[in-house]
Amino acid sequence: TPPKLPDVGLKEALSMRAMLTPVRKHGTRGLVDLLRVVPMMMPELMDEWFESELLRGAVSAAGIHHITLGPFAAATGYNLLHQHIYSDCVFHNALFVKGGTGNLAETLLKSAEYAGVDIRTRSTVQSIDVANGVCSGVTLEGGETITAAKVVSGLDPTHTFIRLVGPAELNPSFFTQVQNIKYRGSAVRIHFALNSLPGIKGVSQDQMGTVFSISPSIEYLERAADAAKYGRISEDPYVEFTIPSVINPDFAPEGKHVLSATVQYAPYHLRNQTWSEELKVQLKNNVVRVLENYIHGFSDQIKSFAVFSPLDLEDKFGLTEGNLNHGEMTLDQFFFMRPTMSSAQYKSPIENLYLCGPGTHPGGGLHGTNGFNAAHEILKQ
Known part of the structure; x- marks a missing residue:
């Protein structure tokens, strides 16, 4: 979980230490390489490693996935690294879910039901119910109200806060932060x-x-x-x-x-x-x-x-501007700035309302880290 700035306490420091452990294993050189690559544009990075233009193009393509920028844009090196966090160092990793991605959802469904979770599909949420800064549940399109001690949204931040909560229930500063999130689906x-x-x-x-x-x-x-x-x-x-x-x-x-x-x-x-x-x-x-x-x-x-x-x-x-990552994976929208500085720890400024989708750290991809982190933050409360 990203630290909450500027109030970085002992727990946040320990959390950051755990996150940096893989980098620390590579010593000072590994840390320096990480800091160098993140802000680089793809041609600069490719110049250091490859001569074949076919190979340079193929690897650079991994740095522009689902962003509006081209490979000559700064910090496409960061997007390259993000795309391959879980790829075992294989570019364009060709791992597939047997039977299709839908099978993963079915497996999670069965596991949740086994644990006693009541799952309802085809139940469109009309609004997230908030009063005086406290979330109390949701209202469905048919008018049914479901009360809850905690509400966790896997939708993107704009869909969650602007469309379902509504601007009237948002702090003006937070409303502006959400409005400024870049999606720019391309x-x-x-x-x-x-x-x-x-x-x-x-x-x-x-x-x-x-x-x-x-x-x-x-x-x-x-x-x-x-x-x-x-x-x-x-x-x-x-x-x-x-x-x-x-x-x-x-x-x-x-x-x-x-x-x-x-x-x-x-x-x-x-x-x-x-x-x-x-x-x-x-x-x-x-x-x-x-x-x-x-x-x-x-x-x-x-x-x-x-x-x-x-x-x-x-x-x-329901993907705002058609962005599969719930927000562009750019250097100004990652870690403690994803989706905003005041909601980067999965807990929103609204009491009892949390985020768990790819609009949170560490971003998009079929890895489940967002939900895992969000669950841990909820259990801390």
């Missing part, structure tokens, strides 16, 4: 239903169950990011894709396959245009054209497709 998910297993140049069939990154050079990535600066979709986007039906055959009928792509850059905030169906088709065509360079006859294999823009991710999944 990634689109596109799912292709294919008539057959695509043939990727230079890749054998037994190598298909991995993550593929279309990032031929650092300059290619930077040009793709340039479009987002001016509120446009990339003509030649950065594409990262998997073929999940190779690992999980149940994802598609026998002989058919699914290709799932994450595409950057396609900003939530567009200039002089909106996220229309026509624009989504245009982006899909840009992606198909890029993939055709590596998958011969890809366009002929497409049976159907679905495009989820940042606006779709916001409307359908």
Whole structure:
């Protein structure tokens, strides 16, 4: 758990010591390397390690995941490190949940029910009930009120505080802090239903169950990011894709396959245009054209497709501005500044209301650390 500044007590100091233990094992050199890499831009870091432009581009791509910035932006080194905290030092780690990510949720569901937890789905929360700075429960869309000693939100900070609590119940200073959180979603998910297993140049069939990154050079990535600066979709986007039906055959009928792509850059905030169906088709065509360079006859294999823009991710999944990490993973929004200085310890300024989603430290990813830390903070109360 990040320390609460400026009041750093003994418990906070011990907590920070535990967090720094892995770095301390590498001695002074490890600490210096960490402090150097965090604020660096990817080309600077790559210059120290690699000569091959293909390798430089592939590694740099890991430093721009789900941010609006290109690899030449400062502190993309930090995003690179964050993306690989739990990857066992493997770039673009190709670890998959057997049966799909939904199976992880099902496993957690069964474990929680075994422990006696009452879980209700399809129960949309209309408001988080707060009076005089104290949270007492939630109200569902149907009007039902559920009282609780503690309320823990896995939604992003804006959704939690602005939409569900409401500005009237927030301290003006805290309201401004939440309003200033940067989301700037710029990634689109596109799912292709294919008539057959695509043939990727230079890749054998037994190598298909991995993550593929279309990032031929650092300059290619930077040009793709340039479009987002001016509120446009990339003509030649950065594409990262998997073929999940190779690992999980149940994802598609026998002989058919699914290709799932994450595409950057396609900003939530567009200039002089909106996220229309026509624009989504245009982006899909840009992606198909890029993939055709590596998958011969890809366009002929497409049976159907679905495009989820940042606006779709916001409307359908409650992700503010379509950011999967509940806020950009940038140097000004990490550790004791995530999501804000006054709520970085998972406990919000509102009594009995806590956060546990990726908008808190240590950010996004399928690791569960946010919830683990939040649970420990709640148990301390």
